[in-house]
Amino acid sequence: MDSEMSLLSQLLIPFEYSYMLKAMWVSALVGGVCAFLSAYLMLKGWSLMGDALAHSIVPGVAAAYIIGAPFAAGAFFAGILASVAMNFIKQKSRLREDAVIGLVFTALFALGLLMASIWPTSVSIQSIVLGNILAIADEDVVQVAIIAGVSLGILLLVWKDLMVTFFDENHARSIGIRTTFLKGLFFTLLSACTVAALQTVGACLVIAMVVTPGATAYLLTDRFGRLIIISVILGVTTSFAGAYISYFLDGATGGVIVCLQTLLFLLAFFFAPKHGMLASRRRQRVAIEAAA
Protein backbone atom coordinates (compact mmCIF):
# COMPACT_ATOMS: atom_id res chain seq x y z
CA MET A 1 0.00 0.00 0.00
CA ASP A 2 2.71 2.38 1.00
CA SER A 3 4.81 1.59 -2.02
CA GLU A 4 1.80 2.10 -4.30
CA MET A 5 1.21 5.51 -2.79
CA SER A 6 4.80 6.46 -3.21
CA LEU A 7 4.81 5.30 -6.84
CA LEU A 8 1.77 7.43 -7.57
CA SER A 9 3.25 10.45 -5.85
CA GLN A 10 6.46 9.84 -7.78
CA LEU A 11 4.48 9.95 -11.04
CA LEU A 12 2.78 13.17 -9.99
CA ILE A 13 5.97 14.98 -9.09
CA PRO A 14 6.33 16.75 -12.50
CA PHE A 15 2.96 18.38 -11.91
CA GLU A 16 4.24 19.95 -8.70
CA TYR A 17 6.87 22.08 -10.38
CA SER A 18 5.72 25.15 -12.25
CA TYR A 19 8.57 24.86 -14.76
CA MET A 20 7.42 21.32 -15.61
CA LEU A 21 3.80 22.38 -15.96
CA LYS A 22 4.89 25.21 -18.22
CA ALA A 23 7.05 22.87 -20.30
CA MET A 24 4.25 20.34 -20.72
CA TRP A 25 1.58 22.84 -21.73
CA VAL A 26 3.81 24.83 -24.06
CA SER A 27 5.05 21.64 -25.71
CA ALA A 28 1.51 20.37 -26.16
CA LEU A 29 0.35 23.65 -27.74
CA VAL A 30 3.31 23.84 -30.11
CA GLY A 31 3.04 20.13 -30.91
CA GLY A 32 -0.62 20.56 -31.78
CA VAL A 33 -0.14 23.48 -34.18
CA CYS A 34 2.87 21.86 -35.84
CA ALA A 35 0.82 18.69 -36.31
CA PHE A 36 -1.98 20.71 -37.92
CA LEU A 37 0.53 22.11 -40.42
CA SER A 38 2.02 18.67 -40.99
CA ALA A 39 -1.29 17.47 -42.42
CA TYR A 40 -0.69 19.82 -45.36
CA LEU A 41 3.06 19.87 -45.60
CA MET A 42 3.64 16.16 -46.18
CA LEU A 43 1.08 16.06 -49.01
CA LYS A 44 2.96 18.46 -51.23
CA GLY A 45 6.46 17.02 -51.16
CA TRP A 46 7.56 20.08 -49.22
CA SER A 47 8.52 18.26 -46.04
CA LEU A 48 12.19 19.15 -46.26
CA MET A 49 11.28 22.83 -46.59
CA GLY A 50 10.40 22.69 -42.89
CA ASP A 51 13.85 21.36 -42.11
CA ALA A 52 15.55 23.98 -44.25
CA LEU A 53 13.50 26.72 -42.63
CA ALA A 54 14.31 25.58 -39.10
CA HIS A 55 18.04 25.60 -39.77
CA SER A 56 17.97 28.87 -41.68
CA ILE A 57 16.44 30.86 -38.84
CA VAL A 58 19.15 29.94 -36.35
CA PRO A 59 21.33 33.01 -37.14
CA GLY A 60 18.28 35.23 -36.66
CA VAL A 61 17.56 33.69 -33.29
CA ALA A 62 21.21 34.00 -32.26
CA ALA A 63 21.31 37.65 -33.38
CA ALA A 64 18.10 38.40 -31.51
CA TYR A 65 19.52 37.04 -28.25
CA ILE A 66 22.80 38.91 -28.78
CA ILE A 67 21.12 42.29 -29.20
CA GLY A 68 18.28 41.49 -26.80
CA ALA A 69 15.44 41.62 -29.33
CA PRO A 70 12.48 39.20 -29.30
CA PHE A 71 13.67 35.91 -30.80
CA ALA A 72 10.61 35.69 -33.06
CA ALA A 73 11.58 38.92 -34.83
CA GLY A 74 15.09 37.67 -35.51
CA ALA A 75 13.79 34.35 -36.78
CA PHE A 76 11.33 36.14 -39.03
CA PHE A 77 14.06 38.21 -40.69
CA ALA A 78 16.34 35.22 -41.12
CA GLY A 79 13.45 33.26 -42.66
CA ILE A 80 12.80 36.00 -45.19
CA LEU A 81 16.51 36.23 -45.93
CA ALA A 82 16.61 32.49 -46.55
CA SER A 83 13.67 32.43 -48.95
CA VAL A 84 14.94 35.49 -50.86
CA ALA A 85 18.39 33.90 -51.17
CA MET A 86 16.92 30.59 -52.36
CA ASN A 87 14.75 32.26 -54.98
CA PHE A 88 17.58 34.48 -56.15
CA ILE A 89 20.05 31.62 -56.60
CA LYS A 90 17.44 29.42 -58.24
CA GLN A 91 16.57 32.07 -60.80
CA LYS A 92 20.12 33.13 -61.56
CA SER A 93 21.65 29.68 -61.86
CA ARG A 94 20.92 26.32 -63.38
CA LEU A 95 21.10 24.56 -60.03
CA ARG A 96 18.26 22.27 -59.02
CA GLU A 97 16.01 23.27 -56.16
CA ASP A 98 17.27 20.66 -53.69
CA ALA A 99 20.85 21.80 -54.22
CA VAL A 100 19.87 25.43 -53.67
CA ILE A 101 17.94 24.60 -50.50
CA GLY A 102 20.82 22.51 -49.19
CA LEU A 103 23.29 25.27 -49.95
CA VAL A 104 21.35 28.12 -48.37
CA PHE A 105 20.16 26.42 -45.22
CA THR A 106 23.50 24.95 -44.25
CA ALA A 107 25.20 28.29 -44.93
CA LEU A 108 22.78 30.14 -42.65
CA PHE A 109 22.92 27.42 -40.01
CA ALA A 110 26.71 27.61 -39.99
CA LEU A 111 26.52 31.40 -39.69
CA GLY A 112 24.20 31.01 -36.71
CA LEU A 113 26.53 28.59 -34.95
CA LEU A 114 29.47 30.89 -35.61
CA MET A 115 27.66 33.94 -34.25
CA ALA A 116 26.53 32.17 -31.13
CA SER A 117 30.03 30.88 -30.42
CA ILE A 118 31.80 34.22 -31.01
CA TRP A 119 29.34 36.27 -28.96
CA PRO A 120 28.19 34.00 -26.15
CA THR A 121 24.69 34.88 -24.97
CA SER A 122 22.32 33.85 -22.26
CA VAL A 123 21.18 31.10 -24.60
CA SER A 124 23.68 28.44 -25.58
CA ILE A 125 24.12 26.93 -29.03
CA GLN A 126 22.99 23.69 -27.52
CA SER A 127 19.59 25.00 -26.54
CA ILE A 128 19.01 26.52 -30.00
CA VAL A 129 19.96 23.32 -31.78
CA LEU A 130 18.44 20.85 -29.33
CA GLY A 131 15.80 22.98 -27.62
CA ASN A 132 15.48 23.53 -23.91
CA ILE A 133 11.87 23.77 -22.97
CA LEU A 134 12.56 22.94 -19.31
CA ALA A 135 14.48 26.19 -18.91
CA ILE A 136 12.30 28.41 -21.11
CA ALA A 137 12.11 32.03 -19.97
CA ASP A 138 8.71 33.54 -19.19
CA GLU A 139 8.82 36.13 -21.97
CA ASP A 140 9.65 33.32 -24.42
CA VAL A 141 6.64 31.40 -23.16
CA VAL A 142 4.50 34.41 -24.00
CA GLN A 143 5.93 34.62 -27.53
CA VAL A 144 5.48 30.90 -28.14
CA ALA A 145 1.93 30.95 -26.79
CA ILE A 146 0.96 33.92 -28.96
CA ILE A 147 2.49 32.37 -32.09
CA ALA A 148 0.84 29.01 -31.52
CA GLY A 149 -2.53 30.46 -30.50
CA VAL A 150 -2.79 32.87 -33.42
CA SER A 151 -1.65 30.19 -35.89
CA LEU A 152 -4.20 27.73 -34.56
CA GLY A 153 -6.97 30.31 -34.86
CA ILE A 154 -6.08 31.16 -38.45
CA LEU A 155 -5.82 27.50 -39.43
CA LEU A 156 -9.26 26.76 -37.99
CA LEU A 157 -10.70 29.53 -40.16
CA VAL A 158 -9.01 28.63 -43.45
CA TRP A 159 -8.43 24.89 -43.27
CA LYS A 160 -10.93 24.09 -46.00
CA ASP A 161 -9.65 26.78 -48.35
CA LEU A 162 -6.13 25.49 -47.77
CA MET A 163 -7.31 21.96 -48.52
CA VAL A 164 -8.79 23.00 -51.88
CA THR A 165 -5.72 25.06 -52.68
CA PHE A 166 -3.39 22.16 -51.97
CA PHE A 167 -5.60 19.64 -53.74
CA ASP A 168 -6.55 21.56 -56.89
CA GLU A 169 -5.16 25.04 -57.18
CA ASN A 170 -6.85 25.75 -60.52
CA HIS A 171 -10.26 24.94 -59.11
CA ALA A 172 -9.53 26.98 -56.00
CA ARG A 173 -8.68 29.99 -58.11
CA SER A 174 -11.66 29.48 -60.38
CA ILE A 175 -14.02 29.79 -57.38
CA GLY A 176 -12.30 32.96 -56.23
CA ILE A 177 -9.97 31.63 -53.51
CA ARG A 178 -6.83 33.74 -53.36
CA THR A 179 -4.38 30.86 -53.61
CA THR A 180 -1.16 32.86 -53.74
CA PHE A 181 -2.15 34.69 -50.57
CA LEU A 182 -3.13 31.41 -48.89
CA LYS A 183 0.13 29.70 -49.78
CA GLY A 184 2.03 32.71 -48.50
CA LEU A 185 -0.03 32.56 -45.32
CA PHE A 186 0.71 28.86 -44.95
CA PHE A 187 4.46 29.38 -45.23
CA THR A 188 4.29 32.30 -42.82
CA LEU A 189 2.50 30.11 -40.28
CA LEU A 190 4.97 27.31 -40.94
CA SER A 191 7.89 29.66 -40.29
CA ALA A 192 6.27 31.05 -37.15
CA CYS A 193 5.51 27.60 -35.77
CA THR A 194 8.98 26.38 -36.65
CA VAL A 195 10.33 29.22 -34.52
CA ALA A 196 8.03 28.20 -31.69
CA ALA A 197 9.08 24.59 -32.01
CA LEU A 198 12.75 25.60 -31.77
CA GLN A 199 12.02 26.23 -28.11
CA THR A 200 10.63 22.78 -27.48
CA VAL A 201 12.61 20.38 -29.64
CA GLY A 202 15.36 22.52 -31.19
CA ALA A 203 16.33 23.24 -34.80
CA CYS A 204 17.42 19.71 -35.60
CA LEU A 205 14.16 18.00 -34.67
CA VAL A 206 11.61 20.58 -35.81
CA ILE A 207 11.19 18.67 -39.05
CA ALA A 208 9.73 15.72 -37.15
CA MET A 209 7.11 17.94 -35.53
CA VAL A 210 5.85 19.18 -38.91
CA VAL A 211 5.99 15.83 -40.71
CA THR A 212 5.55 12.79 -38.46
CA PRO A 213 2.05 13.37 -36.99
CA GLY A 214 0.58 14.09 -40.45
CA ALA A 215 2.35 11.11 -41.98
CA THR A 216 0.99 8.85 -39.24
CA ALA A 217 -2.56 10.16 -39.62
CA TYR A 218 -2.31 9.73 -43.41
CA LEU A 219 -1.98 5.98 -42.84
CA LEU A 220 -5.09 5.94 -40.67
CA THR A 221 -7.74 7.79 -42.70
CA ASP A 222 -8.83 8.85 -46.18
CA ARG A 223 -10.75 11.91 -44.99
CA PHE A 224 -8.82 15.13 -44.77
CA GLY A 225 -10.84 16.54 -41.86
CA ARG A 226 -10.19 13.43 -39.78
CA LEU A 227 -6.56 13.45 -40.82
CA ILE A 228 -6.17 16.88 -39.23
CA ILE A 229 -7.94 15.80 -36.04
CA ILE A 230 -5.88 12.62 -35.66
CA SER A 231 -2.70 14.50 -36.46
CA VAL A 232 -3.37 17.22 -33.87
CA ILE A 233 -4.28 14.67 -31.19
CA LEU A 234 -1.03 12.82 -31.89
CA GLY A 235 0.97 16.06 -31.81
CA VAL A 236 -0.56 17.27 -28.54
CA THR A 237 -0.35 13.98 -26.64
CA THR A 238 3.17 13.05 -27.73
CA SER A 239 4.48 16.53 -26.92
CA PHE A 240 2.79 16.65 -23.53
CA ALA A 241 3.88 13.12 -22.68
CA GLY A 242 7.35 13.76 -24.05
CA ALA A 243 7.87 16.73 -21.78
CA TYR A 244 6.48 14.73 -18.85
CA ILE A 245 8.69 11.71 -19.43
CA SER A 246 11.75 13.87 -19.96
CA TYR A 247 11.51 14.87 -16.28
CA PHE A 248 12.38 11.31 -15.32
CA LEU A 249 15.00 10.92 -18.03
CA ASP A 250 16.57 14.25 -17.07
CA GLY A 251 16.44 16.57 -20.11
CA ALA A 252 16.35 15.62 -23.81
CA THR A 253 12.71 16.70 -24.21
CA GLY A 254 12.97 16.98 -28.00
CA GLY A 255 14.40 13.50 -28.28
CA VAL A 256 11.62 12.00 -26.18
CA ILE A 257 8.85 13.79 -28.10
CA VAL A 258 10.17 12.76 -31.50
CA CYS A 259 10.81 9.17 -30.38
CA LEU A 260 7.22 8.92 -29.15
CA GLN A 261 5.93 10.30 -32.46
CA THR A 262 8.07 7.85 -34.40
CA LEU A 263 6.88 4.96 -32.25
CA LEU A 264 3.26 5.80 -33.08
CA PHE A 265 4.17 6.15 -36.75
CA LEU A 266 5.70 2.66 -36.74
CA LEU A 267 2.59 1.22 -35.07
CA ALA A 268 0.45 2.81 -37.81
CA PHE A 269 2.87 1.70 -40.49
CA PHE A 270 2.47 -1.94 -39.52
CA PHE A 271 -1.01 -2.15 -38.02
CA ALA A 272 -3.14 0.56 -39.69
CA PRO A 273 -6.47 -1.08 -40.61
CA LYS A 274 -6.42 -0.15 -44.29
CA HIS A 275 -3.06 1.32 -45.28
CA GLY A 276 -0.83 -0.64 -42.89
CA MET A 277 1.68 -3.21 -44.05
CA LEU A 278 -0.12 -6.17 -42.47
CA ALA A 279 -3.44 -5.09 -44.02
CA SER A 280 -1.88 -4.92 -47.50
CA ARG A 281 -0.34 -8.35 -46.99
CA ARG A 282 -3.73 -9.71 -45.94
CA ARG A 283 -5.43 -8.20 -48.99
CA GLN A 284 -2.76 -9.63 -51.26
CA ARG A 285 -3.16 -13.09 -49.72
CA VAL A 286 -6.95 -12.98 -50.05
CA ALA A 287 -6.66 -11.91 -53.69
CA ILE A 288 -4.21 -14.72 -54.48
CA GLU A 289 -6.42 -17.28 -52.75
CA ALA A 290 -9.47 -15.99 -54.61
CA ALA A 291 -7.63 -16.31 -57.91
CA ALA A 292 -6.47 -19.84 -57.15
Place this chain on the structure above:
Amino acid sequence: MTAPAASIAAAPDAGLGASISVRDLNVTYPNGFTAVRDASFDLDPGTICALVGINGSGKSTIFKAIMGFVRPSAGEVRLCGLPVGEALKRNIVAYVPQSEDVDWNFPVLVETVVMMGRYGHMNFLRMPSRADRYKVDEALERVGMTAYRTRQIGELSGGQKKRVFLARALAQEGRIILLDEPFTGVDVKTEAAIIGLLRELRASGHLMLVSTHNLGSVPDFCDHVVLLNRTVLAAGPTAAVFTQKNLERAFGGVLRNFQLGGAALHDDDDARSVTVLTDDERPLVIYGDKHSRRQDPDGQ
Protein backbone atom coordinates in the same frame (compact mmCIF):
# COMPACT_ATOMS: atom_id res chain seq x y z
CA MET B 1 -30.97 30.04 -76.97
CA THR B 2 -29.88 28.03 -79.94
CA ALA B 3 -31.04 24.56 -79.02
CA PRO B 4 -34.82 24.14 -78.92
CA ALA B 5 -34.47 21.87 -75.89
CA ALA B 6 -33.33 24.92 -73.93
CA SER B 7 -36.97 25.41 -73.06
CA ILE B 8 -36.31 22.89 -70.26
CA ALA B 9 -34.75 25.98 -68.66
CA ALA B 10 -32.51 23.87 -66.43
CA ALA B 11 -29.83 26.54 -66.58
CA PRO B 12 -29.85 28.75 -63.50
CA ASP B 13 -30.84 32.35 -64.26
CA ALA B 14 -30.83 31.57 -67.96
CA GLY B 15 -31.39 35.23 -68.69
CA LEU B 16 -27.65 35.63 -68.73
CA GLY B 17 -26.75 33.18 -71.50
CA ALA B 18 -23.42 31.40 -71.25
CA SER B 19 -21.04 32.99 -73.71
CA ILE B 20 -17.33 33.39 -74.26
CA SER B 21 -15.93 36.30 -76.20
CA VAL B 22 -12.19 36.42 -76.86
CA ARG B 23 -11.10 39.66 -78.53
CA ASP B 24 -7.59 40.18 -79.96
CA LEU B 25 -6.10 38.24 -77.08
CA ASN B 26 -2.33 38.43 -76.65
CA VAL B 27 -0.57 36.64 -73.82
CA THR B 28 3.13 37.13 -73.19
CA TYR B 29 4.68 35.31 -70.22
CA PRO B 30 7.20 37.00 -67.90
CA ASN B 31 10.03 35.12 -69.65
CA GLY B 32 9.15 36.97 -72.87
CA PHE B 33 7.44 34.07 -74.63
CA THR B 34 4.30 35.07 -76.50
CA ALA B 35 2.04 32.04 -76.28
CA VAL B 36 -0.99 33.52 -77.99
CA ARG B 37 -1.14 36.36 -80.49
CA ASP B 38 -4.25 38.24 -81.72
CA ALA B 39 -6.66 35.42 -80.92
CA SER B 40 -10.36 36.13 -81.40
CA PHE B 41 -13.43 33.91 -81.27
CA ASP B 42 -16.99 33.99 -79.96
CA LEU B 43 -19.07 31.19 -78.52
CA ASP B 44 -22.78 31.20 -77.75
CA PRO B 45 -24.96 29.36 -75.24
CA GLY B 46 -25.76 25.72 -76.00
CA THR B 47 -22.44 24.97 -77.62
CA ILE B 48 -19.87 22.23 -77.32
CA CYS B 49 -16.67 23.61 -78.79
CA ALA B 50 -13.41 21.73 -79.30
CA LEU B 51 -10.14 23.55 -78.77
CA VAL B 52 -7.73 21.77 -81.10
CA GLY B 53 -4.02 22.23 -81.70
CA ILE B 54 -0.61 20.70 -81.09
CA ASN B 55 1.15 20.89 -77.73
CA GLY B 56 2.36 24.44 -77.26
CA SER B 57 -0.26 25.84 -79.61
CA GLY B 58 -1.75 27.90 -76.78
CA LYS B 59 -4.64 25.68 -75.67
CA SER B 60 -3.73 25.83 -72.02
CA THR B 61 -2.93 29.54 -72.27
CA ILE B 62 -6.44 30.18 -73.61
CA PHE B 63 -7.83 28.14 -70.68
CA LYS B 64 -5.71 30.13 -68.25
CA ALA B 65 -6.87 33.40 -69.76
CA ILE B 66 -10.50 32.32 -69.46
CA MET B 67 -9.95 31.43 -65.81
CA GLY B 68 -8.05 34.64 -65.16
CA PHE B 69 -4.75 32.94 -64.28
CA VAL B 70 -2.81 34.95 -66.85
CA ARG B 71 -3.30 38.62 -67.55
CA PRO B 72 -3.66 39.41 -71.26
CA SER B 73 -0.90 41.72 -72.48
CA ALA B 74 -3.47 43.02 -74.97
CA GLY B 75 -7.07 42.27 -75.83
CA GLU B 76 -9.66 40.84 -73.48
CA VAL B 77 -11.80 37.87 -72.53
CA ARG B 78 -15.43 38.35 -71.52
CA LEU B 79 -17.61 35.61 -70.07
CA CYS B 80 -21.36 36.09 -70.25
CA GLY B 81 -20.53 39.69 -71.09
CA LEU B 82 -18.61 40.10 -67.82
CA PRO B 83 -14.90 40.61 -67.19
CA VAL B 84 -13.23 37.35 -66.11
CA GLY B 85 -12.79 38.26 -62.44
CA GLU B 86 -16.44 39.18 -62.10
CA ALA B 87 -17.54 35.99 -63.86
CA LEU B 88 -15.42 33.84 -61.52
CA LYS B 89 -16.98 35.48 -58.47
CA ARG B 90 -20.38 34.44 -59.78
CA ASN B 91 -19.27 30.83 -60.19
CA ILE B 92 -19.89 30.96 -63.91
CA VAL B 93 -16.79 28.92 -64.83
CA ALA B 94 -16.27 25.29 -63.83
CA TYR B 95 -13.06 23.51 -64.64
CA VAL B 96 -12.53 19.77 -65.17
CA PRO B 97 -8.79 19.09 -64.90
CA GLN B 98 -6.68 16.68 -66.86
CA SER B 99 -6.20 13.42 -64.93
CA GLU B 100 -2.42 13.83 -64.81
CA ASP B 101 -2.83 17.13 -62.98
CA VAL B 102 -4.66 15.57 -60.05
CA ASP B 103 -2.93 14.17 -56.95
CA TRP B 104 -4.87 10.90 -56.68
CA ASN B 105 -3.20 10.02 -53.38
CA PHE B 106 -4.67 13.08 -51.69
CA PRO B 107 -6.75 11.95 -48.69
CA VAL B 108 -10.16 13.06 -49.93
CA LEU B 109 -13.31 11.08 -50.64
CA VAL B 110 -15.36 11.31 -53.82
CA GLU B 111 -18.10 13.27 -52.05
CA THR B 112 -15.58 15.74 -50.62
CA VAL B 113 -14.26 16.53 -54.10
CA VAL B 114 -17.79 17.10 -55.40
CA MET B 115 -18.55 19.28 -52.37
CA MET B 116 -15.58 21.46 -53.35
CA GLY B 117 -17.70 22.50 -56.32
CA ARG B 118 -20.08 24.13 -53.84
CA TYR B 119 -17.41 26.09 -51.95
CA GLY B 120 -17.84 29.14 -54.15
CA HIS B 121 -21.50 29.31 -53.09
CA MET B 122 -20.74 29.09 -49.36
CA ASN B 123 -19.55 31.66 -46.82
CA PHE B 124 -15.86 31.94 -46.00
CA LEU B 125 -15.98 29.10 -43.45
CA ARG B 126 -17.30 26.77 -46.18
CA MET B 127 -20.03 25.24 -44.04
CA PRO B 128 -22.31 23.25 -46.38
CA SER B 129 -26.03 23.92 -46.13
CA ARG B 130 -28.74 21.35 -46.76
CA ALA B 131 -29.08 22.75 -50.32
CA ASP B 132 -25.34 22.21 -50.89
CA ARG B 133 -25.59 18.59 -49.75
CA TYR B 134 -28.58 18.07 -51.99
CA LYS B 135 -26.74 19.49 -55.01
CA VAL B 136 -23.84 17.12 -54.31
CA ASP B 137 -26.19 14.12 -54.08
CA GLU B 138 -27.83 15.17 -57.31
CA ALA B 139 -24.54 15.63 -59.17
CA LEU B 140 -23.25 12.24 -57.99
CA GLU B 141 -26.48 10.60 -59.07
CA ARG B 142 -26.32 12.23 -62.48
CA VAL B 143 -22.86 10.85 -63.27
CA GLY B 144 -23.70 7.49 -61.72
CA MET B 145 -21.16 7.71 -58.90
CA THR B 146 -23.48 7.58 -55.88
CA ALA B 147 -22.32 4.09 -54.96
CA TYR B 148 -18.71 5.26 -54.81
CA ARG B 149 -19.20 8.43 -52.79
CA THR B 150 -17.17 7.35 -49.77
CA ARG B 151 -14.26 5.95 -51.75
CA GLN B 152 -10.90 7.64 -51.67
CA ILE B 153 -10.42 9.09 -55.17
CA GLY B 154 -7.30 7.04 -55.94
CA GLU B 155 -9.31 3.81 -55.68
CA LEU B 156 -11.36 4.58 -58.79
CA SER B 157 -10.91 3.56 -62.42
CA GLY B 158 -9.89 6.11 -65.05
CA GLY B 159 -13.45 6.70 -66.19
CA GLN B 160 -14.82 6.96 -62.65
CA LYS B 161 -12.15 9.50 -61.77
CA LYS B 162 -13.25 11.63 -64.68
CA ARG B 163 -16.87 11.42 -63.65
CA VAL B 164 -16.06 12.65 -60.14
CA PHE B 165 -14.68 15.89 -61.54
CA LEU B 166 -17.62 16.21 -63.93
CA ALA B 167 -19.89 15.87 -60.91
CA ARG B 168 -17.93 18.64 -59.22
CA ALA B 169 -18.54 20.89 -62.23
CA LEU B 170 -22.26 20.01 -62.13
CA ALA B 171 -22.44 20.76 -58.40
CA GLN B 172 -20.73 24.08 -59.03
CA GLU B 173 -23.49 24.94 -61.51
CA GLY B 174 -21.07 26.82 -63.74
CA ARG B 175 -22.66 27.60 -67.06
CA ILE B 176 -19.30 27.64 -68.80
CA ILE B 177 -17.47 24.33 -68.35
CA LEU B 178 -13.85 23.91 -69.38
CA LEU B 179 -12.72 20.32 -69.91
CA ASP B 180 -9.03 19.57 -70.27
CA GLU B 181 -8.42 16.35 -72.24
CA PRO B 182 -11.56 14.64 -70.90
CA PHE B 183 -11.03 11.41 -72.81
CA THR B 184 -7.47 10.48 -71.92
CA GLY B 185 -7.35 7.18 -70.04
CA VAL B 186 -11.09 6.69 -70.39
CA ASP B 187 -12.80 3.58 -71.76
CA VAL B 188 -15.20 3.79 -74.71
CA LYS B 189 -18.26 3.29 -72.52
CA THR B 190 -17.33 6.19 -70.24
CA GLU B 191 -16.48 8.34 -73.22
CA ALA B 192 -19.98 7.76 -74.56
CA ALA B 193 -21.45 8.53 -71.12
CA ILE B 194 -19.48 11.76 -70.86
CA ILE B 195 -20.50 12.82 -74.34
CA GLY B 196 -24.13 12.03 -73.49
CA LEU B 197 -23.88 14.22 -70.40
CA LEU B 198 -22.28 17.07 -72.34
CA ARG B 199 -25.14 16.91 -74.85
CA GLU B 200 -27.69 17.17 -72.04
CA LEU B 201 -25.85 20.19 -70.71
CA ARG B 202 -25.77 21.74 -74.15
CA ALA B 203 -29.52 21.27 -74.39
CA SER B 204 -29.93 23.23 -71.16
CA GLY B 205 -27.91 26.15 -72.50
CA HIS B 206 -24.45 25.41 -71.08
CA LEU B 207 -21.32 26.25 -72.98
CA MET B 208 -18.53 23.68 -73.00
CA LEU B 209 -15.01 24.25 -74.21
CA VAL B 210 -13.11 21.00 -74.63
CA SER B 211 -9.37 20.83 -75.12
CA THR B 212 -8.65 17.54 -76.87
CA HIS B 213 -6.18 15.51 -78.87
CA ASN B 214 -8.87 13.03 -79.76
CA LEU B 215 -9.52 14.27 -83.28
CA GLY B 216 -11.82 11.42 -84.22
CA SER B 217 -14.35 12.29 -81.52
CA VAL B 218 -14.57 15.96 -82.41
CA PRO B 219 -17.15 15.68 -85.24
CA ASP B 220 -19.06 13.25 -83.00
CA PHE B 221 -20.04 15.69 -80.31
CA CYS B 222 -18.59 19.14 -80.97
CA ASP B 223 -20.72 21.56 -82.95
CA HIS B 224 -17.96 24.17 -82.98
CA VAL B 225 -14.18 24.02 -83.33
CA VAL B 226 -11.44 26.52 -82.60
CA LEU B 227 -8.19 25.56 -84.31
CA LEU B 228 -5.08 27.00 -82.67
CA ASN B 229 -1.49 27.44 -83.53
CA ARG B 230 -0.40 30.28 -81.22
CA THR B 231 -3.24 32.21 -82.77
CA VAL B 232 -6.69 31.25 -83.98
CA LEU B 233 -6.28 29.59 -87.39
CA ALA B 234 -9.99 29.00 -87.83
CA ALA B 235 -13.09 29.09 -85.66
CA GLY B 236 -16.69 28.21 -86.40
CA PRO B 237 -19.08 25.31 -86.98
CA THR B 238 -17.36 21.92 -87.11
CA ALA B 239 -18.36 21.11 -90.68
CA ALA B 240 -16.81 24.33 -91.96
CA VAL B 241 -13.67 24.42 -89.83
CA PHE B 242 -12.70 20.83 -89.19
CA THR B 243 -11.40 20.18 -92.69
CA GLN B 244 -8.33 18.36 -93.84
CA LYS B 245 -6.79 21.57 -95.15
CA ASN B 246 -7.27 23.44 -91.87
CA LEU B 247 -6.04 20.50 -89.79
CA GLU B 248 -2.91 20.25 -91.87
CA ARG B 249 -2.32 23.94 -91.18
CA ALA B 250 -2.92 23.45 -87.47
CA PHE B 251 -0.77 20.38 -87.08
CA GLY B 252 1.92 20.93 -89.69
CA GLY B 253 3.82 17.69 -90.08
CA VAL B 254 2.83 16.34 -86.68
CA LEU B 255 -0.26 14.41 -87.74
CA ARG B 256 -0.09 10.94 -89.11
CA ASN B 257 -1.90 11.07 -92.40
CA PHE B 258 -2.93 8.06 -94.46
CA GLN B 259 -4.58 8.51 -97.83
CA LEU B 260 -6.32 5.56 -99.31
CA GLY B 261 -6.94 6.17 -102.97
CA GLY B 262 -10.56 5.99 -104.15
CA ALA B 263 -9.98 4.08 -107.34
CA ALA B 264 -7.71 1.63 -105.54
CA LEU B 265 -10.43 0.75 -103.04
CA HIS B 266 -13.38 0.02 -105.24
CA ASP B 267 -14.36 -0.51 -108.84
CA ASP B 268 -16.94 2.20 -109.35
CA ASP B 269 -16.14 5.65 -110.62
CA ASP B 270 -16.30 7.30 -107.19
CA ALA B 271 -12.99 9.14 -107.15
CA ARG B 272 -13.18 10.31 -103.49
CA SER B 273 -10.34 9.09 -101.32
CA VAL B 274 -10.33 8.09 -97.66
CA THR B 275 -8.08 10.20 -95.44
CA VAL B 276 -7.12 9.07 -91.95
CA LEU B 277 -5.73 11.78 -89.71
CA THR B 278 -4.48 10.86 -86.29
CA ASP B 279 -2.72 12.52 -83.42
CA ASP B 280 -2.27 9.34 -81.36
CA GLU B 281 -5.83 8.67 -80.33
CA ARG B 282 -8.94 7.85 -82.29
CA PRO B 283 -8.15 8.75 -85.91
CA LEU B 284 -10.18 11.21 -87.91
CA VAL B 285 -11.50 9.62 -91.05
CA ILE B 286 -12.46 11.83 -93.94
CA TYR B 287 -14.18 10.21 -96.88
CA GLY B 288 -14.12 12.53 -99.83
CA ASP B 289 -14.65 15.76 -97.94
CA LYS B 290 -17.17 14.52 -95.35
CA HIS B 291 -16.49 13.37 -91.77
CA SER B 292 -17.41 9.86 -90.84
CA ARG B 293 -19.83 10.23 -87.93
CA ARG B 294 -21.12 7.74 -85.49
CA GLN B 295 -24.90 7.60 -85.51
CA ASP B 296 -26.28 9.85 -82.81
CA PRO B 297 -28.46 7.78 -80.49
CA ASP B 298 -30.74 10.70 -79.74
CA GLY B 299 -30.78 11.88 -83.32
CA GLN B 300 -29.23 15.32 -82.73
